[in-house]
Amino acid sequence: MNVRQVLPRLILLIGVIAAIIWAALNRDRLDLAALDAWLSGLGFVAPLAYLGLYAVGTIAFLPGALFALAGGALFGPVWGSLLNLVGATIGASLAFLIARYLAGGWVAARTGGRLKRLIEGVEAEGWRFVAFVRLVPLFPFNLTNYALGLTRINFWSYVITSLIAMAPGAIAYTWLGHAGREAFSGDASAIRYGLLALGLLAAIALLPQLIRRMRGEKHRWIDADTLAHKLRKDGVTVVDVRGPDEFEGALGHIASALNLPLGELPERLTEIRASRDRSVILVCKTDKRSAAAVTLLSDAGFRDVSVLRGGMEQWNRDGKPVEISNRERTGPNR
Template structure:
């Protein structure tokens, strides 16, 4: 019996390195495909924004807000913002668009589509915990939710419209979106540089430039991970389960 177990164990573990290699190859191919598609999107989007002239940033902000209302993930737009506008302006425009869209979603849920949102969230234990916690410590909980998105961002905007949080506090808590926005914008800046370099439209840069950029990105990721972990701990202490949902839990 023990020999069979040992044999089975050796058989099951031998393919593991090969599986990892194959998985890595698939991941690289997938990333390359996504990168190519993003490069095409970025090129067209940049031309569109450039053709708008001084109205480009306003169109970007309006498009971001509309995407938020329509449950479209804003990460792609944030990446594009970093690639086109740079780190500072890209972060400002993305955060403005996200805040505008989040506020419109909040007001829509509170005053126009309350019943529809209530039906969507009915029986959701995570939202019930959030609703209770917001009722006790409104601004603090919403700020923590922005720092540690345990609830889908677009849905959370509508969900918070059902809570007792005042609009002023809701708007102030939008600052919690800043760390994630900066990270995605920074990533977009790097992707944009790489795409332009590959296309021959980027000015020549030395290795030191890319080393500084990559180190800056790693530092940003580290800071964001620390902030997220701290926020999750605070949410758990407030009675909101900030752990990933276990699909196998009974």
Template sequence: MSRKAAASFLALLVLAALFWAGRQSLEELDPLRLLEALAQLRDRWWLPLAFIAAYAALCAVGVPGTVPTLLAGATWGPLWGTLYNVIGSNLGAGAAFWVGRSLGRDWMERFFGDALAGLERRLEKNGFQVILSLRLIPIFPFNMINFAAGLSSVRYSDYAAASLLGMLPATFIYTYLADSLLKGAIQGREAFGRVAVAGALLLGLSLLPRFYRRFIGAGGDHARR
């Protein structure tokens, strides 16, 4: 069994154990109380600032932002949640860019290996277009793009603009999904349509890499030949 498969299997066991241990608490969870608690959090003026700062710090050190993205959607809804997520993730991506540029290639290759060099070569050719495509269609991990862009010769202005535009659709989808799931737990069938829409958007986003590799990527390879 490979290390990746073993790690995945271990993660599933841990999740199953946590679910089994907390099943009683989940059954007793009152969605209305959860909504009231989130409403109290929204009234605190400093919370968005603290959230944005924490999100940016997590991204800067290479921690995936899926959990804070969903948390913002559940707390502030699709509009304000998306805004706070976009600000936090882009600040963190910018910080990671400068971290990569400061630490250098040798340090980064310890974590990402040969894949980093391949991504860096792509960025050297057309940084803005490549970053925009990779943000829209996440073939490479989010954090690898941040650090690789810092190692390349791409200008920070191009990197920041492409990241902002490219990350917006996926950020909105995940934020909307979290809000829809929370409303669905409270409103039942009335929110089923929103959950279905969010699920369809998420499914479409997950299929984009396969579509890119099959059609656009294949066309690019054929043109180079």
């Protein structure tokens, strides 16, 4: 790599590091009053300045909720929602490009193990994975932007999906910020806006489940006797989503089960990619984590997914064979 290739990347890297350091040193000064005072002196260019600050803040790992709430307080529920959504999309897109431009080739040449499985899983799902991490507020927004830049996801698919999937959250946080400011100024009607925003945030958390219900994709249950029969006849794939300690613990595990803990499942989907057109049975201690894992597999294109009713607790109560610490048990686990 020659100087002409290295120099632009070095300058960009220095700029990103400088932005992160500046954000860390000035985090305490970035409050609503400071933003309001600064933007008030900019006149008609204040919205553009806010967009730029939001984008830089996203790159520098500043909390997105800070800007989302501030946007509602400073610009109102409508313009604030628009500015927050555009600012978040610009920031997410720039972070994506920075990661791809600065580190994409290096990562591609050196990835292995867990990171490689994550990248392969993301690339296999494409925009579906992007939509999932935007809709489900469990993934760190700023870090996810950079992580997705290390994959080969199409840039415009990433941008468009992010713009659409981030809209509900942007609107909810903006209206919450607007309601907070109005309530502080004595506007009683602001309580209604706050409740609406909280309701929208709750709806976002339930959105994946609501979509599945609208599409008629409820997961199916399977009992221990039926699963035992299938294991003898049909050659199904059993995925145990408990942690490794539980997998080898007192309840044991089904002999042919693959142990893919729920927290690691999104990045390890490639390990069961060959089972997309086969019957997949999800197992955990009871059946709560298994039911949650159905969302990931359904969104990943698995067509035939069932949950063992009652999980390993019921499997043991029914006296089915288990393995514990690599020692096979063929009788009831008592």
